[in-house]
Amino acid sequence: MFSLQSLFTRGRALAHQGRFEKDLDEELRFHLEMETAANLERGMSPEEARREALLGFGGVEKVKEECRDEDRLRWIETLAQDLRYGARLLRRSPGFTAAAVLTLALGIGANTAVFSVADAVFLRPLPFTEPERLVAVWLNGPDHSVSQASFVELREASRSLADVAAYSAWGFTFTGSGEPEMLKGARVSAGMFRLLGARSVLGRTFLPEDGEPGRGKVALLGNRLWHRRFGADPTILGKTITLNGESYTVIGVLQPGFHFPQRESSDLWLPLTIDPAAEDFKAGYLTLIGRMAPGVAAPQATEEVRAIARRIREREPDEEEEANAPTVVPLQTELADDLRPALLVLLAAVGSVLLIACVNVANLLLARASVRQQEIAVRLALGAGRRRLLRQLLTESVMLSVLGGAAGVLLAGAGVGPLAAGVTAGSPQLNEVALDGRILLFALGISLAAALLFGLVPAHPLALVAEVREAVWGLDADVPISEVAPLEEVVARSMARPRSVTLLLAVFAGIALLLGAIGIYGVMAYSVAHRRHEIGIRLALGARQGQVLRLVLGQGLVLAALGLAVGLPLAAAATRLLESLLFGVAPTDPLTLGGVALLLAVVALLSSYYPARRALEVDPVQALRYE
Amino acid sequence: MTDDTKADLLQGTLDMLILKAVSTGPVHGWGISQRIQQMSRDVLRVQQGSLYPALIRLERKGWIGAVWGASENNRRAKFYGITETGRRQLVAETESWERLSAAINHVLQTA
Numbered sequence: 004m005f006s007l008q009s010l011f012t013r014g015r016a017l018a019h020q021g022r023f024e025k026d027l028d029e030e031l032r033f034h035l036e037m038e039t040a041a042n043l044e045r046g047m048s049p050e051e052a053r054r055e056a057l058l059g060f061g062g063v064e065k066v067k068e069e070c071r072d073e074d075r076l077r078w079i080e081t082l083a084q085d086l087r088y089g090a091r092l093l094r095r096s097p098g099f100t101a102a103a104v105l106t107l108a109l110g111i112g113a114n115t116a117v118f119s120v121a122d123a124v125f126l127r128p129l130p131f132t133e134p135e136r137l138v139a140v141w142l143n144g145p146d147h148s149v150s151q152a153s154f155v156e157l158r159e160a161s162r163s164l165a166d167v168a169a170y171s172a173w174g175f176t177f178t179g180s181g182e183p184e185m186l187k188g189a190r191v192s193a194g195m196f197r198l199l200g201a202r203s204v205l206g207r208t209f210l211p212e213d214g215e216p217g218r219g220k221v222a223l224l225g226n227r228l229w230h231r232r233f234g235a236d237p238t239i240l241g242k243t244i245t246l247n248g249e250s251y252t253v254i255g256v257l258q259p260g261f262h263f264p265q266r267e268s269s270d271l272w273l274p275l276t277i278d279p280a281a282e283d284f285k286a287g288y289l290t291l292i293g294r295m296a297p298g299v300a301a302p303q304a305t306e307e308v309r310a311i312a313r314r315i316r317e318r319e320p321d322e323e324e325e326a327n328a329p330t331v332v333p334l335q336t337e338l339a340d341d342l343r344p345a346l347l348v349l350l351a352a353v354g355s356v357l358l359i360a361c362v363n364v365a366n367l368l369l370a371r372a373s374v375r376q377q378e379i380a381v382r383l384a385l386g387a388g389r390r391r392l393l394r395q396l397l398t399e400s401v402m403l404s405v406l407g408g409a410a411g412v413l414l415a416g417a418g419v420g421p422l423a424a425g426v427t428a429g430s431p432q433l434n435e436v437a438l439d440g441r442i443l444l445f446a447l448g449i450s451l452a453a454a455l456l457f458g459l460v461p462a463h464p465l466a467l468v469a470e471v472r473e474a475v476w477g478l479d480a481d482v483p484i485s486e487v488a489p490l491e492e493v494v495a496r497s498m499a500r501p502r503s504v505t506l507l508l509a510v511f512a513g514i515a516l517l518l519g520a521i522g523i524y525g526v527m528a529y530s531v532a533h534r535r536h537e538i539g540i541r542l543a544l545g546a547r548q549g550q551v552l553r554l555v556l557g558q559g560l561v562l563a564a565l566g567l568a569v570g571l572p573l574a575a576a577a578t579r580l581l582e583s584l585l586f587g588v589a590p591t592d593p594l595t596l597g598g599v600a601l602l603l604a605v606v607a608l609l610s611s612y613y614p615a616r617r618a619l620e621v622d623p624v625q626a627l628r629y630e
Numbered sequence: 631m632t633d634d635t636k637a638d639l640l641q642g643t644l645d646m647l648i649l650k651a652v653s654t655g656p657v658h659g660w661g662i663s664q665r666i667q668q669m670s671r672d673v674l675r676v677q678q679g680s681l682y683p684a685l686i687r688l689e690r691k692g693w694i695g696a697v698w699g700a701s702e703n704n705r706r707a708k709f710y711g712i713t714e715t716g717r718r719q720l721v722a723e724t725e726s727w728e729r730l731s732a733a734i735n736h737v738l739q740t741a
Contacts, residue, residue, distance in 0.1 A: 026708070029706065029708075030659060033658070033659075033660070033707050037660040040703075060679050061677060061678070062679070069679075069680075069682075070683050070686055072683070073690065074686055076687075077689065077690035
């Protein structure tokens, strides 16, 4: 956190420095001019007067340097003061601090976790040798599998692709030592490990012979499986394991961290048997990857692959493969494109969660603002500068958000594993998702942005109330977008992901709904509590308690109805947008929308009811006297 | 007396003179150097350059405050004034200076 804090400090210092230098220049220039004028009056020539003034002053640059040193000290002391003051305020109201920090931690944590996955998917290169040369080869068009026959022919014929490998993701039931277990892996062509640049730490990887008919009873273990199920047994080579009821001899163990095609969860690999006599030789069930020859770009490779595909189809028009336009796509683009809609939707969802979190913290600050306003007025009267006060308020917000950010990073650290598994489930290997320096920088960035967003609220409490209320309702109504519809298993590869993405959306939406409900409670309770004076007057004038209660509740309901009137159409629109982006999201579900609307209305009612009850319990005379 | 304590003494003295100079009303930096010179009947001449770091230091301690305003010749200038803590500090420093100089006088006159 230290380097992050120093970054914040440096930004603040830079803004300060510009102004300081300008002022110092002007002040010293003024001094020299006054001294020169005085010298002229003593009868010196203009040149002499100027020279004497400079001489009496000593070196201007040296003076400036000394002034800068003093100013830096002053600046550090002021910052330390602000921090101490902020810390005292936060300690003085631990409930407020805990609520704000927790709320921000949820918002920042969710964003950090999703961003770290997005970072691994879009921004970092794939963890293979020369990843920029790796491509997905769609001989029958995107998302269509390829037969052994086509694979073999393409591998022989292609010049732009230095190497082509085929795989078919597979699940294996592992029996034998210990409990039976479902393992994930693939049948792969012998060249796949060389193509990706993966090595074995024990034994060897596959040789072309392993793929010959009648020989393929060998297996390669993933490093993690080797540790987990076999205690990293160094004598594992040559032992047999039972997969799907058949025996395989272990011939090697892969290097740590290598996973393909599953993301971070490939357990083992069997050789793909290439058998021209087999029934399924011309059946499409393989996925191809390639390594482009040096200097070749994807469009060139696509052109060549199209020519080869045309030849195959002309010769064998009855091939059991669908004929779509062949294409060669950089592997990273292929994997990222696949995940892009899901990640964008999640980013939007957690962005909303953070916005709601900010609105909630703004609410909390607002609830305290009446107390603070008195304090601020007193301090202004005592001569504190407005700029200084504003800076102190901001320092407090930044402290809150940095604390929230730190807690959020911890949350993200705990949640990022399951999140990454959920988002990228079923898609080929990607980078390890990790919370590194850049992710921390991102967390700091959004923490500071959040601090700005909610931090200036105490400075302008009244103008922000209406806005804040609208924001809460508007965002909240988006919540039902998360509804999950039963998903038909159309494409095996994309089976797992939409389901887990919608599940994640449901989790984020749940957090958003909770924060939103708390936020609405805060705003309503705050505004009703503010009406104690008015309620006191009504009671003093003879209104009955029931009447007053009905009045306050009625107004709360009108507000709730207005919010829902704005929010529900937004939610419907958002769902339609989601439908187009995410496979498997159901059209607007009236039951869900109705349920959420009812829940929020109940929250609104309760949050008017309790403060109103409390206001009614107070003796009217006393309520009036206290104001 | 080591060099360090000598520097402290000098700095403390300059601080006291500046506080005195601004205690009679807001004045800009050049004005402070003139006032000190006048009040000392031309005996003390502040090294004008060392005035400005000292002003920032006193501001930092909260003994003086600064605002921008118009000078006697209608130029933009930074004016310094004494604060309540500054006034208390001036009283305390004046007392301790008087004690010190009385003691030194006493030493010099005993012989």
